[in-house]
Amino acid sequence: MRLLALLAVAVLVALPFVVGSYVVTVLIFIFFYAYLGQAWNIVGGYAGQLSAGHAAFVGIGGYAAALLSAHAGLSPWIGMWIGGALAALLGAVIGYLGFRFGLRGFYFVLLTVAFAEICRVVALNVDAVGGALGLYITFTGNPRQFQFQDNRAYYYVALVLMLASTALVRSIERHRFGAYLTAIRQDEGACEALGVDTLRVKMQAMILSSFLTGVGGTFYAFYLFSLQPNAVFGIPLSVEIIIRPIVGGAGTVMGPILGSFILSPLAEISRTYFAQGGWNGAHLIVYGLLLIAVVLFLPQGAYPALLRLARRRP
């Protein structure tokens, strides 16, 4: 298994020199969304706290880094950590309010959506952060400002993000924190009776998850060169974030990666073939149908199903 993983990484590293720019771009999105999905996986998959408002963290991270770069000349390489920290702060607030007040399941989902929407409306209306037009980042191509002339540089950054986050989640799985997360997802009350400080563990998961997502916001901002409140805080982005780990397998290490490799190409295809359907609509229908299909037929996701299949062939 180890050998297979190394081989796969080697292939991915070599790929940009073999394939064309379009494929590289698609892969960048696959890696990036796998990263965001992996970050969400910590609190949404392992701990089972469904958050449908993670876009808020992307937005905060992105806006923070972009604003610091534009107004304070701060390099995004530093700004990304500040953005991550601010996102973690919001995550801590949401987590504390939600967990302390005992919000579970549907109520917690609503809480996260409410916060994300508030961020969106604020960003839309506060002109100091760009208002409805959003923020634009001037192209300089300067690596010190997190900008690269070559698409492939972004490719490697995204690849590192994906691999690093996956290594982190794998490590979590093997340590006490991960065991506690998984147990909390099963039955919090029983955990409390076994000496697990469930509030603390859930907070840690939420803060870590939102921090990582916030860091991802910087990549988002400096790869797309623009931040639009509706795009970066809105529900569609939150859906993009959660659907990959859910389809791939929430609470598994490979889930977000597998999910991203399934969904990004699917989204691309639906976008191109249903282009006359108007306005981004078609691929979200596919997402909705996929969510429904996964819930009905593969509730644990694609990765566990593949593992079961692999075990059946001796």
Place this chain on the structure above:
Amino acid sequence: MDPTLIGQGLLSGFLFGGVYSLMAVGLTLIFGVMRVVNFAHGDMMVWGMYLAWMLSVRAGIDPYVGFVVCAVALFLLGLVVQRGLVERIVDAPHEMQILLMLGVALVLENAALVTFGPDPARVRSPLSQATVWLGPIFVDLARLLTFGLAMALTGALWLFLARTDLGRSMRAAADNPYGARVIGTDVRKVYGAAFGVGAACVGAAGALVSPILPFQPTSGLGLSVTSFNIVIIGGMGSLPGAFVGGILVSVAESMGAVFLSPSMKELVSFGLLIAILLFRPAGLFGKTAG
């Protein structure tokens, strides 16, 4: 502040509350009977609106007549969703149910987007032009009629639940699902009917609102949030709570629009939701949820 403006806002809010009540009653019925949270509620309402629009534009049927068709169509949709999807995951963990309804919401919202386009639509009813003056305050006939019909439908629902066998079975299932089964209730049938009726409520509400408010496919989320707001305030599963809550929230929103700007209104709505979630998840009248 001009008292006339306030009075206008109050009346307007109160009348619109009829629709909010109907909408919320549908959601709370589904939750009360089945413990399912219909995340697609707002999107179903949007489909009610668009159906009314199509009837008006293609068949020349006024929404104040066409709402019946919308109610029936949405009833069928609710039934299909319940039988085909929700029923299959009855024993699954709650998160699955949330994800399922999220999926349904995505499909509905974007199907509307693809079918009707992103631009706001509105239904022209001859009645939306007519107004009635009550002293210094005016009311458009459309709003009055919307209110009246919404109230009538809510009343009819009430009678249905109180007087008919199916209605009583629903209330039994809402109160005590296990007990209901023990006494021989066909729970499958009840669940299907409950979801259908809940969807019908929101379909009718959509049709009745279509002449008053412009709408677009993305309105779904806002309407869902408002529905949740109302139902959580009034108490999950409580029909009187949803009814009263609908009027309250509508008046509050109306006052908000009078005193604040429209975008602040959204902020207030979400802020209110957070406050309610933190302090009253059982609501004013309600049972605790799951």
Place this chain on the structure above:
Amino acid sequence: MSLLEVSGLKKRFGGLLAVGGLDLSLEDGEMLGLIGPNGAGKTTVFNLLSGFLSPDGGEIRFGGRNVVGLKPHEICRLGMARTFQIVRPFPQLSVLDNVKVAALARHPAMARALEAARAVVDRVGLGPRAMDLAGRLTLADRKRLELARALATEPSLLLLDEVMAGLNATEIDAMVRQVAAINQGGISVLLIEHNMRAVMSLSHRIVVLSFGEKISSGTPREVAADRRVIEAYLGEEYVHPPQA
């Protein structure tokens, strides 16, 4: 100083006084049986002791320390572990992983926790089923698992809530031996039980609860002969048979 000292414990639910001024003490190494008719408040007492409910009055001292207001996980860490009347295994985890979660409380390193968990799993007789999913176990095995998890937190006091309920005669015998062995190993036990044979044979002392009040306490023999106890369980006719 007793291991557990409860004085004046009160709990209200709306208008209902579930526990009304309970005094209780348990010595180190003792096995105390808590019996009483259904609805007497026994599980409520457990919930109060383990921190899942907060009392409306009274004191709970564990190892000399006041534990009222502490969260359940803190109380567990102090050495008081409990099982649930309706067992709550982690259904999607294996038996071993279930117990591992508990062992992590005392052994933060995974490897060490797994070792400790293994030992406990073998001790309760679930060794052959260590890798089975908890959700697929029989009731008797689930009860063993519940016990194993509590044991893995290395408690000094174990609260067992109707651990025999639902078991057949053979399973009950095995469980009785299990619980006796645990107590002989040095762990104090507070036992809620409806199975009279089990409780009478296991307990050093018994406390009888009825409608939230202690109506009797003493050795099993004393309590069995106490007419107040007979009356509470079986009704007045058995104490004062109607004149023919």
